[in-house]
Amino acid sequence: MQETTTHREVIIVGAGPVGLTLALLLRRAGVDVLVLEAHPGLSRHPKARGVAASSMETYRGLGIEGAVRAASLPSEHVRFFRGDSLVDAAAELITGAADPAEGSANTPSPGALCSQDRLEPVLADAARAAGADLIFGARVTDVAETEHGVEVSVDGGAGLRTLTADWVVGCDGSRSIVRERAGISLSGDQDLGRFLSVRFRAPLGATVRGREATSYFISGGKGGFLAVDNDTEWIYQYPIAEGVDSEALRHDVPRLVGLVRDAAGIPELAVEITDTMLWRMDACVADSFRAGRLLLAGDSAHQTPPTGGHGMNVGIADAQTLAWQLAAVIQGRAGGALLDTYTAERRAVAVAVVARSRGNAGRAYGIEDELLLGTGYAPAPVLPEGAYAPAATPGRRLPHADLDGGGSVLDIEWGRARLLIAGGVARWAEAVGSLAPASHLELPVVSLTEGEWASAALLKRAELAPGEALLVRPDGVVAARAAAAEPVGWLNQALGAMLRR
Template sequence: MRFGGIRRAGLPASQIFFYRGRSLVDPDFVRTGLPDGPAQGAEPTPSPGLACPQNALEALLLRRARQLAPDGVRFVTRLLSFSQDGDGVHAVVEETNTGQRHAVRADWLVGCDGASSGVRSGAGIAMEGPTGLGHFLSIRFEAPLGDVVAERASASYFLTEPGRGGFLAVDNDRHWIYQHPFDPQRDDIADLMSDQLQLAQLVREAAGLPNLEVTVQDTMTWRMDAQLAETYRRSRVLIAGDAAHVIPPTGGHGMNTGIGDADNLSWKLAAVTAGTAGQALLDTYESERRPVARQVIDLSLANSRGARRATRRSRAPSPPRGGAGAFHGRAGPSAASVRTAPTTPPTRRTRDFPPATCAGARLGSRKGNRSAARSGVRALRARTGPFQCGRVAAGLLPGLVPMGADKGWRLGIPAGPLAAVL
């Protein structure tokens, strides 16, 4: 899959800026961006900053996955249990729409199932680090704001006092997300989420437009954590993405880090399953990737502290350290920051979901290991049985999640020697 399709689905490069003001119509707003051009420091990647709504991104990833493995992606499927021995992993999965269960035997199990990973907990891998650093109510809404922001269009809109929270642009026209901070000990967030009029009023007040027409499409609470798994591997079970690290969304590094995990792990698994490398190669996955996640978590925490200080000042903020990205987090229980609009009013959901990733995450670029990844597609063939799924691209391990997963089910990709639970 080329980045061109993703870039076309995202915001144009001219809108990759950070806005700061008391509202969306603040005449004293400040808009900052990243250094641009060789004189100021060229981007160290052929794919510079990109903001793409995740409902669009996941559709592209799903299409590509099905091109590589037409029968390899199964929705409404969740992992019930697993056990491992010296030769592989035995798992039981369930089709949630029918209740039918299947036994899956695989050489390896990779848990790419998010911050609340069942694979991680099942493997007995603990998380280290603080939780509850912040609580936010995401309001996904539609409103005619294109003309309002036309001369100040940005990817992220930080609100300074007396404003609260911020806006995330989905298309910088009609589709938006507003992130409203709240105190779970003080605010009755459940009642707020069930009150359409009050939700719309929150958006109007934050935008600074008392007569704005607002259609609330969905709501979700989420919690900011900063955690790292104590290990990335337990024998034949490995974890990647948010299952291995929960990164504050300030800076937009969560998805990048997960993609880096997949890039590192996929070719190694392909080599081991193909018999061209020993299992010791997999030990380098943790030694190479866990220190990166530690550094990114620390960087994102520093960005978070800087963002909080800047909201109390009127001066222009510095762009988040480490690259562009949205600070806002997401608006749904899966990794989808923007989900398909429901046909019914927003459901009342009060469960906290630690952020899985954030819209606007930059896609890195890395040369090399491509032939190994391609060989991995050939190597990861399904065994016979009820889950004879063909082939799956190992490089897509953390990329796909079910959209609209109201009941918290996960997408399973059992694929012969490798079973990936996303």
């Protein structure tokens, strides 16, 4: 472990997709970040695979949407195979998602199938380029809040070392040491099933040609396959029955080769096992996402069954909410009470999503993009009932609409709080100018009727009357909406509520 600077504004424990996304978002906001990862490198297993439209919008704003798409499976492979084996001529192909190239009226950035082992390198490269420090092989052994911040004990292979931070965020998975040291309990159901993930090489490209899919479900309790490249790189997922010694099984290479051959339906298939991983299906949520200066995001805060494709995407949304709030508190724009809203907002979403995922078990395919796009915070409903209905109401995501000159309204001052005006901006800009010195807040004022950000489509979609204003949070959620208000008074009230000061 090589780390010369012992104090950081934020230390993130865990370099999975959520931790890396959070690091990238915080660096974009100007926050000093260190990421500590216990493993020696990035994930070798696909793990999470579906990147929802809501997450792709985040990566669009960060400038890496193209890189994520380039690392994804071809859109024509986004379907699901169900049969008795890979050679089953009567196997069923189930379409799981629309072609991303077709786009959507509700998003400029449709979802993609980018497995975690391919997504993480994109995020890690971007985080490093943005100035985040990433240290692998650094196992956090203790986290303790002190009078002045947080002390983090780290074993980097050459003995223990203590680092300090103003804030620590646990993105360290279901067995989070940050959650444990914070004294936060989990509520829900654990150990709903145990599975063995086997990464292997085998010449199966010709076998599946013309029937390529992302996931191959094999009947008869034989597990299934996840495509890495639909050619020679594969993952075999095997459900472990009660009473089976899982550790012994994962190291029994002849047995694993036999299981792969049996599920593939090819007795003489040449199989090279390259890695194995045990995992457990849980459906639970942390009772709080914050304890003092310790915060949780992703799997450390909630574990979601894989049905519906929510788990990683809910964690990425955690990161987007937490990033702007932490930056605002650290940089003096908001009071510490703002971070209390993090649990209030994100835990309610996690509880609802875990319940939805449990209900989907055994029947859900693909990613429920509209569910995640429609996620709202009070006073809006947490999850939408029925189809997603775009609305520019407080607590809801600013809906996508085309700009008059091309692009999306989601691109307007992305990552910053902004004030969108259905008309001229002069009186609003004057009001913002009068408040800026006291608020420590740069608040761009944007006209939706003229200039580069004009959008007749948003005016119509959001039903904005002339002179109306939308205050949008850095994470793209509408914070407040004003009609013919007195600008200074309304802004004082709206910003005070948004920043909890």
